[in-house]
Amino acid sequence: MSSIIPRSKAKGTDICAINKYYYIIRSDLGCYMQTSDLNKGADISVFSLHPACQNGDHYIGGDSYFNIINGNSCRRVTNLTTDSDAVVYSLHPKCQGGDHYFAAHGYFYIIFQGKGTYRRTTNMTKDSDAEELKLHPNHRDGLYYWGPPSSKQTGFSFLKPASEWGVEFYHGPDLGTDERTAVYSVHPDVLNFLPGGLSVTKGPAIGMWENIKTITNDSTTPVTWQKKITKKVGYNKEKMAQITHNWKIETSASIESAELAKLIAKLQFAFSAEYGGSRVSTENESWKEATEEEEQLTFGLKPNERLYLWQHKLCLGQEPVLFCCDLKITNEPNPPTSPAQP
Template sequence: MAQSDRSTVGSRPVSGSLVPRKDSPGTDIFRNLSGDCIVRSDLGCYLQTTEFLEKGHNIKIQGLHPACLGGDHYVGSRQDPNIYIIKGSSYRVVQDLSTDKGAQVFELHPRCRGGDHYGRVCWTFFIIFQNQGVIRSVKNLRTAEGENNVVLPPEYCKGLYYFGIDHFLTLIKMDEKWGAQFFLYPDMRFDKLDSFYSIHPKVLNFFPGGLTLTKGTSTGGWECIKTLHNDSDSPIIWSDKVTRKVGYAKQKMSSIEHNWSISTEMSIGAGELTKLITQVQFSLRAEYGGRSVCTEQEDWNEAREEEESIQVTLEPQKNLYIWQYCLGIGQKPVLFCRDLQFTKENNPPDRIPLPPVP
């Protein structure tokens, strides 16, 4: 009886994308006096970079105040110190997402409700009704003062995120050749492109689905960790310990947080945030580079080797293969799952042992 060389059988990677705002509630982006801000309400924090999306410098991660969690949309501009958090039929105005400073709450005017995207160009709010192909601009969200409606050309209805930079309406979309790009259109006029930029990898890592573009798509498959042989003509009872790796290969994902400054006031520290981002990546659909599986119940402690006692009966002239399920990002195994399976043929089990995302 001998142990086989380790081999992994998984599915082929598929191309991925940033997750659009509509499929990632509580994620939004804006530019204000402090720089570019990406809000991840699902992670309870936001990324602030003073050197903008394309630079990736001076990145700081700060926690969201409990009152600022769960917003449908987050809006800001460089002309106004206020940040607008839209939730349902009302909105909250604050000056700091981490402290809830200066909080006020107002009702949205009925004409300002139900938008797919909200942003601000200078002093004007815009609301995009993506399916209707309409962009509505107003001076005031409470009164809908100065309402103006413009048809959004079909080719601009497929943006992932829309936000304002000074007098530019900005949209983020995926380019088949060049990846995630953001495009600037002056005065909300789509007939004149001013400029476009790539998003820096250090910033991409914070977006839902961003790991797909910087590390590769999620992979999953069974790894054969032991092969047993019975070359005799009689059944054999095999009893021994199998060594396997269990847990999270933390060091392989640690580069995500390089050059990120995580606020000391955050309830989670370095490494813990990366773990949460990785968990989310596995839960995403395949089109966003994920696996659509829930991994919260797996062992997310630092990966380590463990021994498990196994006793099996080997039939005459038969083999037995012992498999462990692993998840990876790109070509790197990241999570070594606890589930073991046995097969009589050198073919991996045909089931996925992790529960699907609800």
């Protein structure tokens, strides 16, 4: 089953909340998403991510500040696009090495999944008012954790691994108990922005060979076949536009909607099969809108020989997304088994 890539395997990616909004940070895209509701996909906007705010290990919201942890230090800013009011401070040794971080109700929470504990403190530099508590077993397998969008609220949320119900997040009042826990689905427009999300909304990445021409020599003598063949090369604009069609790309963002959709798709194809990818690099492919192109081919056919001409294409689910330049010629009617070489 395809799934979302966990934060631990996607450096610079995280979910946090602050001032009535939820934020999904994607350093690999150079931008972040803002939404007022992860379940309804409401008020979605995409902003550029300042270089100084990229590639953090963890991102924490709360109290009008974003806190970006990298190694044993933390950068605090008021705006991820402008890096405004930046201050860098060191983390107390007992506040280092957490698997997940979030803030709620005046506390920073640090989750140690391996130990099955969590630490909370009012100050990560001094480890003030600190206590370490047992993490409920049902809260140990989260992919991402975040606090409420207001520092006056209590509780926490975490994204669960995909199940037969799709991708869901849990919300509860206390990490130590499993009482009064609510479950919500993640809206498809939000899923599209998460790493691995396209495999959930569109289907896993699949590479396949399509037979675009069959050439036969029915004579008893060798012949030379020389003709122009037509092939479609480029990306499926209609399908790509569906990825970002409900997103508002802010003018401050350094990327346009179409380019952002292409980048998300490129990364999805490069992911491992575990996360709905196919481990294929498409950097050398044509990412322009698909058009018909002609190519001159010349080759010899033996008497009564039949050859098959195949073109490689990449799909999300059953829908073709990218028509590749790569062609192969075989003497078998079955598609090639070897992948295309970019």
